[in-house]
Amino acid sequence: xxxxxxxxxxxxxxxxxxxxxxxxxxxxxxxxxxxxxxxxxxxxxxxxxxxxxxxxxxxxxxxxxxxxxxxxxxxxxxxxxxxxxxxxxxxxxxxxxxxxxxxxxxxxxxxxxxxxxxxxxxxxxxxxxxxxxxxxxxxxxxxxxxxxxxxxxxxxxxxxxxxxxxxxxxxxxxxxxxxxxxxxxxxxxxxxxxxxxxxxxxxxxxxxxxxxxxxxxxxxxxxxxxx
Numbered sequence: 001x002x003x004x005x006x007x008x009x010x011x012x013x014x015x016x017x018x019x020x021x022x023x024x025x026x027x028x029x030x031x032x033x034x035x036x037x038x039x040x041x042x043x044x045x046x047x048x049x050x051x052x053x054x055x056x057x058x059x060x061x062x063x064x065x066x067x068x069x070x071x072x073x074x075x076x077x078x079x080x081x082x083x084x085x086x087x088x089x090x091x092x093x094x095x096x097x098x099x100x101x102x103x104x105x106x107x108x109x110x111x112x113x114x115x116x117x118x119x120x121x122x123x124x125x126x127x128x129x130x131x132x133x134x135x136x137x138x139x140x141x142x143x144x145x146x147x148x149x150x151x152x153x154x155x156x157x158x159x160x161x162x163x164x165x166x167x168x169x170x171x172x173x174x175x176x177x178x179x180x181x182x183x184x185x186x187x188x189x190x191x192x193x194x195x196x197x198x199x200x201x202x203x204x205x206x207x208x209x210x211x212x213x214x215x216x217x218x219x220x221x222x223x224x225x226x227x
Contacts (some may be wrong), residue, residue, distance in 0.1 A: 009217070010072050010075065010076055011076065011184045012184060012185065013072055014072045014076065014181070014184075015180070015181035015182075015184040015185050016067055016181075016185075017065045017066075017068050017069040017072075018177050018181045019181055020050045020065050021062075021065055021066065021069060022174065022178065022207075024065075025061055025170075026207060029207055029211050030208040030210070031045055031096055032150075032210065032211060032214045033149060033210055033214065035146075035150055035214060035218075035223065036213070036214060036217055036223060036224070037215070037224065038224060039147035039223075039224055039225065040147075041173050042085060042146055042147050042150075043144060043145055043146055043147050045102075045146075046127065046144045046145070046146035046147075047144040049145050050127070050128065050131050050143065051128050051131035051132045051143075051156065054142070055128070056128075056132075058129065059124075061219070062167045070109070070113060073105070073109055074106075074109070077105065077109075078105050078154070104172075105173065105176065105177075108169045108173045108208055109173065111165065111166065111169035111170050112173055114166075114168070114172055115162070115163070115165075115166030115169065117147045118159075118162060118163075119165070120168075122149065122159070123146070123149055123153070126141075126143065126149055127144065127146060128143070128147065129144040131143040131144070150214070150218055151218055151223070153218075154214075154215050154218035154219045155218065155221075157219070160215060160216075160219045163215050164212065164215065165200075167208050167211050167212055167215070168208075170208060171204055171205065171208045174200070174204040174208075175200065175204050176199055178196070178200030178201075178204055179193070179196045179197045179202065180201075182196045182200075183196075
């Protein structure tokens with residue numbers, strides 16, 4: 001099958017899964033921002049997205065997308081290195097920050113994967129996994145008390161620094177991956193190519209700022225209390 005055996009097919013799979021993951025990040029960021037205004041509203045969302053069958057199915061689907069994207073990324077990176085030796089892939093017309101990102105996608109990818117592991121440990125493990133394992137709403141803290149876990153996590157300066165590094169890595173990764181995915185899918189005309197770069201940088205920046213504001217607000221202790 002060309003999607004598996006062809007380098008172009010693999011890039012198409014990476015592009016589609018990458019766009020799907022960006023859409024998830026958009027939803028996740030929007031959900032997190034709610035915590036800046038109301039802990040109660042945020043916990044209502046967490047309870048709705050608990051260990052319900054639709055949430056579990058969506059989580060498994062998201063995990064599959066992430067695994068496929070990561071595996072294909074490492075496969076393509078290894079193939080490119082073998083084909084080109086020590087010469088790194090570069091396009092001279094890229095902005096400096098995008099050029100750096102494209103040349104260091106493997107390192108950025110590793111940081112992103114490690115950050116995902118940390119995030120799963122701090123939140124998914126204590127919430128959905130705990131609920132699946134039989135923890136009830138009467139537990140202290142409750143698996144659906146996402147507001148508590150946000151305050152607990154970002155009240156720790158070490159986690160704050162690690163999350164900032166993670167978010168920076170995601171920004172660099174997406175600043176290249178956004179327009180690269182659209183380029184692979186054929187939206188690469190001379191006019192729209194530069195437009196997609198600009199749109200991608202703006203969208204990625206807003207997306208990561210949304211996450212960062214939540215981290216810094218809770219780290220500074222200016223987030224609302226649970227009411």
